[in-house]
Amino acid sequence: MKTYTFNAKKLFPIYPVTVGFNFEQDDINRPLGVDMEQIFVVSGGIGSISIDGSRSALERGDMFFLSKGVAHSYSGDADFRTTFLGFDGELCHSIFEHYGVKSSSVYKGKNFELSLLQIKELYDGTESMTDSALLSANTYRTVAAFFVEALKKERTPTELVRDYIEASFGKPLTLADIMEFYPYSKAKLCRDFSARYGITIFEMLTKIRLDHARTMLKIDPCMKLKAVAAACGFNDTSYFCKMYKRVYGRTPDSERQRRGFEHKVDKTSTKRNEVTKANNS
Template structure:
């Protein structure tokens, strides 16, 4: 389950501030060519996934996690269908300095000698969320700082990266799809962008990734839909469908269920 916060919920600006957190989140595929405007820490509860940063891949299993800095291109996605993560995201004017001092100066995969640390802080955040007080901004900030202090004592950087087979052509296609997923697009338009014929482009993409461009686009759209269903509980499912490039609500519902295994309404309720 994801818990998203907004700036209007905070009464003051602090050196480090909670942005969102997630507890036992069944992770959907994420491809972000421009990154996000906040820091993200992840811990693997179960299953197996992969992290791709700077065209390098690392496998993430139970007892491991990863850190992603703001505005950094990244991809992470499940290798097994039960890849489940805890997530804590934060930002603030002193985050970079604090992380550097705590030996977390760069994005990447990390091994945890004590996985209970992440679990303990997730439970504390859940408690704070369920017992909101007038000084919640300060409480969340203190918890983020305590989390980072505790984490620094039980992590070591994992260096066993292997080069990602996703070549610049594939990354360019995925980046374009990620930037344009919310609107109607055509393969002809994409072919012009990458300066190839449509047939050759499609064949080359399928050869390198094992999936079609349309399958990739659908995965991107559904991934964003999963995020938006939780992030914007006030929006109707039909509105989320349109935000993600689906003109037909029925097709969106069918596609969502085929990929996620449940309807958008059930996913939102479970999240």
């Protein structure tokens, strides 16, 4: 299958560079790495990968992350296929810091299907995607979901539910969706979840969605509220604004204007400093 390559949308805090689904993978050897961040799911066959001289075997379901500029090579058998997303932007550092990502790594024994599905959704929607801001938001969601799963340690069933919500915040989510992998009853889930986190499942889902929305507004004050709401799983922009004000004490529009003003002040200060330097030289 083909891959898609994008012109870098450097106006946005995170943007896709290239995306591929179930790609028939050639042998790769990049001693200088590449100028983007990359996440992969092995979607077929077997192979091996070397990252900075450290080699690991690869099989279907393995996930790996390649950081910008890190030497790597990988190859596999005739059935070796990968599903991947290459991305870049100033938000990458914050994402890595938030999830504790310190270096390129291979992740085994994870629930790779969710990442595979989300990269596929990004891939399938590429040709019809005309809103660059929404494309940026979907890239953020896909990368965040990848690291939620990749860095997951042993969890109780209740904690796994919380992780699933974190990884799926951008799409419609029902209790029936959760019950497909939760091994006990609905009553036990709701009781144990509230005991563990102090709030209900759907209060947690709303909180996570709003937290991600607030991050987007801080990083990119120019992003349309409709795009932010949609990327964070809110079908109704009015409801999104209502909930945002209830939680944060201000509307998302006022948050955006405030951030935009701060950004404008920073640019003005920079320009003033440049003029001062020029006058003093």
